[in-house]
Amino acid sequence: MRTLQIDKVIQEIIQYYGKSREHLLPILQEIVSQKGYLTEEIIRSIAEEMNMSPNEIYSVATFYSFINIKPAGKYVIRICKTISCDLAGKDEIIKALEKELRIKIGSTTDDRKFTLETTNCIGMCDQGPAMLINDALYSGLDLKKAVKIIREYKNK
Amino acid sequence: MERKRILSRDYKIGNAITEALSCNRTNIIEQIKDSGLKGKCRTDFSTGIKWELAANLPGNNKYVICNADEGEPGTFKSRILLQNHIETLIEGMIIAGYAINSNNGIIYLRAEYRWMLKDLIKKVDKLREKDFLGKNILGKNFDFDIEFRLNAGAYICGEETSLIESLEGKRGEPRNKPPYPTEKGYLDCPTIINNVETFCYVPYIINEGIEEFKKTSNTKLFSVSGDCERADIYEIDLNTKIIDLLGLIGAKDTKSVLIGGTSGIVISEKDFDKPINYKGLPAGSSIIVFNNSRNMRKILKNFMEFFVEESCGHCTPCREGNIKLLEAIEKINKGDSIPDKYIQTLLELAEIMKMSSKCSLGRSSANSFINFYKIEYRDYIYGN
Numbered sequence: 001m002r003t004l005q006i007d008k009v010i011q012e013i014i015q016y017y018g019k020s021r022e023h024l025l026p027i028l029q030e031i032v033s034q035k036g037y038l039t040e041e042i043i044r045s046i047a048e049e050m051n052m053s054p055n056e057i058y059s060v061a062t063f064y065s066f067i068n069i070k071p072a073g074k075y076v077i078r079i080c081k082t083i084s085c086d087l088a089g090k091d092e093i094i095k096a097l098e099k100e101l102r103i104k105i106g107s108t109t110d111d112r113k114f115t116l117e118t119t120n121c122i123g124m125c126d127q128g129p130a131m132l133i134n135d136a137l138y139s140g141l142d143l144k145k146a147v148k149i150i151r152e153y154k155n156k
Numbered sequence: 157m158e159r160k161r162i163l164s165r166d167y168k169i170g171n172a173i174t175e176a177l178s179c180n181r182t183n184i185i186e187q188i189k190d191s192g193l194k195g196k197c198r199t200d201f202s203t204g205i206k207w208e209l210a211a212n213l214p215g216n217n218k219y220v221i222c223n224a225d226e227g228e229p230g231t232f233k234s235r236i237l238l239q240n241h242i243e244t245l246i247e248g249m250i251i252a253g254y255a256i257n258s259n260n261g262i263i264y265l266r267a268e269y270r271w272m273l274k275d276l277i278k279k280v281d282k283l284r285e286k287d288f289l290g291k292n293i294l295g296k297n298f299d300f301d302i303e304f305r306l307n308a309g310a311y312i313c314g315e316e317t318s319l320i321e322s323l324e325g326k327r328g329e330p331r332n333k334p335p336y337p338t339e340k341g342y343l344d345c346p347t348i349i350n351n352v353e354t355f356c357y358v359p360y361i362i363n364e365g366i367e368e369f370k371k372t373s374n375t376k377l378f379s380v381s382g383d384c385e386r387a388d389i390y391e392i393d394l395n396t397k398i399i400d401l402l403g404l405i406g407a408k409d410t411k412s413v414l415i416g417g418t419s420g421i422v423i424s425e426k427d428f429d430k431p432i433n434y435k436g437l438p439a440g441s442s443i444i445v446f447n448n449s450r451n452m453r454k455i456l457k458n459f460m461e462f463f464v465e466e467s468c469g470h471c472t473p474c475r476e477g478n479i480k481l482l483e484a485i486e487k488i489n490k491g492d493s494i495p496d497k498y499i500q501t502l503l504e505l506a507e508i509m510k511m512s513s514k515c516s517l518g519r520s521s522a523n524s525f526i527n528f529y530k531i532e533y534r535d536y537i538y539g540n
Contacts, residue, residue: 021324021325026306029267029306029308081458082458083455083459121229121231121268126379127387
C-alpha cells in the first residue's frame, strides 16, 4: 500500500489526543474545527495513523451531525428548528438569512464563507429563536438582530 | 412554589465533600439509597442502588460519568444547572467517585453547549486550586479528577449505552443490556452514569440529611417554554394546579399544555383545574405551552421530523416506523382523506415500535404519536 503523505496538522492533532480508539471523536472534532470538513484524504490519513480502516472512520464521522464530510463554509450557521424555537418564529429567521446570504437552507455561499443549516434542539427553548455560528451562541433572535449578526460575520 | 432544593438554596461549596470524605463509603451509599433519589431519565432507577452495584466491584478502575447531553425538545435544565451550579454538580460527582471508589470523572457535554465549555473549564480549574479535585483531596487519601468530553450532534447519545459507545470513539448506537454499565461500561470498566440534575441533588442530601430531602421530594425540576412570558426552569410541586402554573409562568389564551416532553401528556383546557400529575407523571421534564393560535398537528409533525432525523437507524421499527408516522401526519396535514383502517395500522405500528425498539427513542416517538392522536386526530379525523 502506498504510504500517504500525512498532513502535519493532522499528525499533531492525533499526537496530542493519542492514538487509541476512544480519542477518535475529539480528533475528528478538532480536525473539523481547523479544516472545516473531512476529505477522503484526511479520513485515509487518520486511518493510517490510528491503525483503523477508513470505512470505520467514515462510518463514525457520518453518524454525528456536527462532523462535516462535505465542504462547508468558514462559518456554519445552525438555526434551531425544534418546537420552542419553531413557536418563537424560526421560519422568519430562516427566510431572512436565506435572503441575506442568497442561499437556501442546506447550502454554502460561493465564497465558502457561510453554510446555512437547520439543527435539532440546541437547548435554548426559553430564549428562542436561537442559532449557533460555529461554537458561538445567539439567542432571543428577531429579524433585525439575526441579519445584523450575519453582517458582522461578513466583515470578519 | 418550591424552588429550594437546587435552584436557590444557600450553598457553600465544599461542605458536602468535607462531610462525605469523613464518612465511610458504604455509609454514603446507604444515605443515597435511603433518600430515594432516582435517575431523572426514563428508567427511574434508584441512584443509590446504581452506585452500590459499581461500588461492590473490586478495584478503582471505574468511571463516574455525568450525562450532560440533554437533547429532548423543550428541555434545557441541564444547561442552566451547568451555567449556574457547576460547583454543586462537581461536588456530587466527587462524592459519587468516593462512594464507588473511582478516580475518574467525565462530563459528557453536548456539542450544542460547546459555547459554555471555556467557562466551565475555568470553574473546574478553580475547584482544583481549592484542593477539591486532584490528588489527595482535602488532605484525604482520595484522588479524583474530571475531564470534559463532547458529543458531536447526536441526540441518541443521551441514552447511556450510546453515550459510552460515543466516548469509545464509535457510532453512538445503543448496546444490548445486560451487561449494564455499572458492571461493564466505559472501556469495559464499571461505570455509573447520572444526569446533571441527579448529581446536583447529592450535596443537598449529604448536607441537609435524608429527612429534609424527602420533605421536598414531591417537587420536580421542569424546563418550561412555549407560549408564555416567563420561560425558565422551575422546581414545581407536583400537586400544583395547571391553571396556577400557567399564572406563574405568564401564559395567556392557552390551548393546551404538554407535560413531560415529546412523549408526554397533552392536557387541554377542560383539565386545567387539575394538578400537574393527575394523569401520572411522564418521564420527560419539559413543559411546553401552546396558545389558541397553534395547530397541534403541525406540532406533532415537528416532533416526528425530529425523531426521523435522530433515530440512529439501528432498530428497524424505529428507523422505518418513524418515517411511516411522519408520512401519515403529512398526509393528514395536507387534508387527504384518511381511511380508518390506515389509522388503525399506524396505531398498531406505534405499538410495535414501543415493544421492539431497543432504546427509549423508538418508544418515545410512538408514544408521542399515540398521545397526540388521542386528543387531536380523533376529533379531526372523525370531525367531532
